[in-house]
Amino acid sequence: MTLVALRHFVAATGLVALIAYVAVYSDAEGDAPIHSDGYSYYVYLPATLIYKDVSLDALAREWYGGTYPGFTGIRRWPSTGRWMNLHPIGVAILMTPFFLAADLLSGWSNLPRDGFSLYYQHAAALAGIVYLLAGLALLFRMLSRHFSPGVVLATLTCITFGTNLFHYGVFDGVFSHVFSFFLVAVWLFLVERWWERPSVGDSVRLGIAAALIVLTRHTDAIVLLVLPLYGVTRVSDLRARIGELWRRRRPLLVATMVGATGLVPQLALYRWTTGTWFPNPYGTFDVGFNWGSPRIVSVLFSTQKGLFFWSPLLLLTLIGAVVAEGWTRRLVLATSVVFALETYLVACWWDWQLGASYGHRAFTDGLALAAPFLATTFEWAAARPLARRLVSGIAVAAVLLSIVQMIQYWNGIMPNADTTWAQYRAQFLRLR
Numbered sequence: 001m002t003l004v005a006l007r008h009f010v011a012a013t014g015l016v017a018l019i020a021y022v023a024v025y026s027d028a029e030g031d032a033p034i035h036s037d038g039y040s041y042y043v044y045l046p047a048t049l050i051y052k053d054v055s056l057d058a059l060a061r062e063w064y065g066g067t068y069p070g071f072t073g074i075r076r077w078p079s080t081g082r083w084m085n086l087h088p089i090g091v092a093i094l095m096t097p098f099f100l101a102a103d104l105l106s107g108w109s110n111l112p113r114d115g116f117s118l119y120y121q122h123a124a125a126l127a128g129i130v131y132l133l134a135g136l137a138l139l140f141r142m143l144s145r146h147f148s149p150g151v152v153l154a155t156l157t158c159i160t161f162g163t164n165l166f167h168y169g170v171f172d173g174v175f176s177h178v179f180s181f182f183l184v185a186v187w188l189f190l191v192e193r194w195w196e197r198p199s200v201g202d203s204v205r206l207g208i209a210a211a212l213i214v215l216t217r218h219t220d221a222i223v224l225l226v227l228p229l230y231g232v233t234r235v236s237d238l239r240a241r242i243g244e245l246w247r248r249r250r251p252l253l254v255a256t257m258v259g260a261t262g263l264v265p266q267l268a269l270y271r272w273t274t275g276t277w278f279p280n281p282y283g284t285f286d287v288g289f290n291w292g293s294p295r296i297v298s299v300l301f302s303t304q305k306g307l308f309f310w311s312p313l314l315l316l317t318l319i320g321a322v323v324a325e326g327w328t329r330r331l332v333l334a335t336s337v338v339f340a341l342e343t344y345l346v347a348c349w350w351d352w353q354l355g356a357s358y359g360h361r362a363f364t365d366g367l368a369l370a371a372p373f374l375a376t377t378f379e380w381a382a383a384r385p386l387a388r389r390l391v392s393g394i395a396v397a398a399v400l401l402s403i404v405q406m407i408q409y410w411n412g413i414m415p416n417a418d419t420t421w422a423q424y425r426a427q428f429l430r431l432r
Helices: 002-007 009-025 037-042 044-049 057-064 090-108 118-144 149-161 165-170 177-196 200-216 218-229 235-247 249-274 296-301 312-323 332-348 361-382 385-410 421-427
Strands: 074-076 083-085
Touching: 002 009, 002 149, 009 118, 009 149, 009 165, 037 044, 037 090, 044 057, 044 090, 083 249, 090 118, 090 177, 090 200, 118 149, 118 165, 118 177, 118 361, 149 165, 149 361, 149 385, 165 177, 165 361, 165 385, 177 200, 177 218, 177 361, 200 218, 200 249, 218 235, 218 332, 218 361, 235 249, 296 332, 312 332, 312 361, 312 385, 332 361, 361 385
Parallel strands: none
Antiparallel strands: 074 083
16 A cells, blocks of 8 residues: 555645645736746746847836836846846756747737746746656655655655645745755765766766756755765765765766856856856845854744744654664765755855745755655654654654645745744634
8 A cells, every 4th residue: 555655646746736736826816826036037938038138138128118126136237237137047947848838838829928928827837846746756766765665655745745845846836946856856866876887978967967956046056065975974984085086087077067068058147247257146235144143043943934943844854864874874974064054054144034935945955855864764763663653743743734834824824934933823723
């Protein structure tokens, strides 16, 4: 029974996602699927493929009389006067097949071919669901190599519904996070294969995946550290790892060259827009990092967006990191370094909450890295009756709590930012 459920998990999740999507976006008075940050991730597609203008100027004139609204985060660069988009091109690249299908359907049905009519809206959002399912399918394949079907099923269920992953596949599916989740899963899959046997093909794929990770969300470049740190379990292993990387320098060079080539379009766009290859996209905003006063405790535990407060399920991954053996043990140092750097980076950002969101969206991208540790916790607990009951109870309660709070967020019951303890208590488990 467990094996049958596992085999159909991705398809069942897809069905639930479609039902939830229809429920959310059938309200004519609600937001369109392409909204908020999702707009600026997506806007490259209509600007380039419909308005034939990578500068974003033609679309601004057509839709807004020449000036983008503030919510888009698109402003003119002071020294050049050209439009600078806060968000990079990676999501648009991954959405391209869906956009082209929407464009064909719009032409066939005589709907406006403007990049924002019916088919474009839903194609962009459904892309998020597809990449969610693709990431889960890849996790299923990786975890099944190392864990029993029951453990894999429990892990996939909890990662999907016990965190904000499902939310970013459905409600905010045009944001970057579910696309990054998929890409990090791809990276983990390829890294494992590359260390088993560094073929030219896998090196090329590593380079493509690395470029897409950086193009989708620049700060996710820290995830690339998983490659050199994979399998390093002690500090004393670092010298041997450097030597092994040198021995594999040719496939590593292939991956590096492919990855660097993949970044050229974004760098060229930055150069043309600002006059420099590596600008700060937030250069037209009076914001930045507070490197000396990180809000680490708030990022991890506060009611405002605390990672473990809103996704307490992830506390179970800490057990997995402690008891890890075999494959998961090879990921402990790499994942710890990535998590520490991500936490510090987010905690130093002026808006460490990252605006309106369900849970802390900065960590959604890396949930594929958390999955092996959650699976390890379940495997460890399964062999210990008391631990099994305790861990199972915590996991079930955490998943149910996450689902309820996600529904609260969708219905506007829970604040989308700056949630106080008093507000949280007042709205706890209330659905109306």
